[in-house]
Amino acid sequence: MPEFWRYPFLPAASKILEGVTLDALLNDYFYAEARALALSRLETSASLGIIDVEGPPTNDESDIVLGYVISRLVLAAADNQALVNYVALSEARRAELYLSSETDENLANLVNLFDAIEVKLNGSVFDMNFVDYVRAASKLREGDWKLSNRGVSKGIVSLDRITLIRLMREVIQQHLEELPEAPRAIKKQFEGTIDELKSQISKTFVERIGGLNNVVSERQAEAMKELGKFDLSKAPPCFNTNLLDLQAGVNLPHPSRFFITTFLSSLNQKSESVMQLFATAPDFKESFTRYQVEHITGTTSSTKYSAPKCDTLVSTGVCPGPNGLCRQIRHPLSYYRVMAESEKDVKVRLERILLAALNREKYPAELLERNMKIFEDFDFTYGEEIVKRKLSEAFRLDEISKVQVKISYFQGRVYSVEVPNEERKIWITKAALGITDGNSDYDCLPLTDWKLALPIGDAQYKSKSMDLVVKPFEINMDDNEVRKFFMILGITEES
Ligand code: SF4
Numbered sequence: 001m002p003e004f005w006r007y008p009f010l011p012a013a014s015k016i017l018e019g020v021t022l023d024a025l026l027n028d029y030f031y032a033e034a035r036a037l038a039l040s041r042l043e044t045s046a047s048l049g050i051i052d053v054e055g056p057p058t059n060d061e062s063d064i065v066l067g068y069v070i071s072r073l074v075l076a077a078a079d080n081q082a083l084v085n086y087v088a089l090s091e092a093r094r095a096e097l098y099l100s101s102e103t104d105e106n107l108a109n110l111v112n113l114f115d116a117i118e119v120k121l122n123g124s125v126f127d128m129n130f131v132d133y134v135r136a137a138s139k140l141r142e143g144d145w146k147l148s149n150r151g152v153s154k155g156i157v158s159l160d161r162i163t164l165i166r167l168m169r170e171v172i173q174q175h176l177e178e179l180p181e182a183p184r185a186i187k188k189q190f191e192g193t194i195d196e197l198k199s200q201i202s203k204t205f206v207e208r209i210g211g212l213n214n215v216v217s218e219r220q221a222e223a224m225k226e227l228g229k230f231d232l233s234k235a236p237p238c239f240n241t242n243l244l245d246l247q248a249g250v251n252l253p254h255p256s257r258f259f260i261t262t263f264l265s266s267l268n269q270k271s272e273s274v275m276q277l278f279a280t281a282p283d284f285k286e287s288f289t290r291y292q293v294e295h296i297t298g299t300t301s302s303t304k305y306s307a308p309k310c311d312t313l314v315s316t317g318v319c320p321g322p323n324g325l326c327r328q329i330r331h332p333l334s335y336y337r338v339m340a341e342s343e344k345d346v347k348v349r350l351e352r353i354l355l356a357a358l359n360r361e362k363y364p365a366e367l368l369e370r371n372m373k374i375f376e377d378f379d380f381t382y383g384e385e386i387v388k389r390k391l392s393e394a395f396r397l398d399e400i401s402k403v404q405v406k407i408s409y410f411q412g413r414v415y416s417v418e419v420p421n422e423e424r425k426i427w428i429t430k431a432a433l434g435i436t437d438g439n440s441d442y443d444c445l446p447l448t449d450w451k452l453a454l455p456i457g458d459a460q461y462k463s464k465s466m467d468l469v470v471k472p473f474e475i476n477m478d479d480n481e482v483r484k485f486f487m488i489l490g491i492t493e494e495s
Pocket of ligand 1: 237319323331335
């Protein structure tokens, strides 16, 4: 008979629930200890990544198991995946500790009781079907964990006890990360649907759930605070997606961690700040992470590794898929640099927009100077009170207007021009575009600010209308041609 207080997630442990009603579990004084143990499980998991619940005689076995059940129900009601993941890892680590103290026979029994993989004790090793192994080790993709490095004989993989226990941590963690799967098993014991259960739990634990959510947010905010000048709004989708996963308590695979570390290090973030970010990961081990981060960033090695290119990030599964700007660049750092366009000096931004519009192979110094005079005293800001006009009227007036439009065309491109007497080129990532009210089409000055270009490109792709802030300008295209364009200054809302 297993000691359920050590392994309360075993299917057989739910026998303790027989005859217990949810109402009693949540309100009866008799279960006050179980409720306290449930909250302790959750609070120490969220803040410290551990579960420190002593077994009998300090705590009664049934209180511990019922406390575990209540904790699963509270988690389902809290609906916070980061919290779920933190708790799953804490539970799995606790179980790993206890499994390490079991005899080989007991270990094999417990693994089989968990009912996710089946093992057979064979002398001093544990045999299992390779299909079970691949499923259980799906997130442990590196080094020795690869099936090819394990040695499969007649469909069987043999593991030593240390490896099996580590694998069980993975299996338990993955199982507990799935909600409401776990409460569904528990739910069999109670009346009502999962949603009814969740709402009852939410009412009882409303303040404690709020507190738990705050602990998780504080843990995540603490990590971001260290990143100082780093601007998330300029980061490419690959960075944002992996960061979100990290903050949601997902254990990132090595290529993702390597990318986050090298990307931030290239943007002059200190190793210590990167470390703080990884501290939100549920399997955070300070000494190991410090070694990896300091090695990659060159603090303790002779090599400072560079952030990988997009090709590499695509092939290693780090890239979640490109957006409109990604298609113009080959490296995530270029993405960050392009997104910094709006931070440039007004004159520099104007010059780059005009260069993109004039589209010459050689730097058109004289033409550029003539056009720059049109923009004397111009800046890219505008007030809150802007008149909404029809597009045709906005085109006639020398004023800033708000217009509702669709994007008639949108084309991203990288353009370069050589600067005379200087051994350098100016590189501009631009979006050529036009807008329409359904009756007439109007050309716009190219967008070099991709914080605007990205949502506009997206609206064109989805054929959606948008409210834009625009102003018309007449531009000298050469000595004999003057053309009128709208300049897009902002987006007020996407309609
Ligand atoms: S294409 Fe490159 S920059 Fe864009 S998300 Fe993928 S890896 Fe990141």
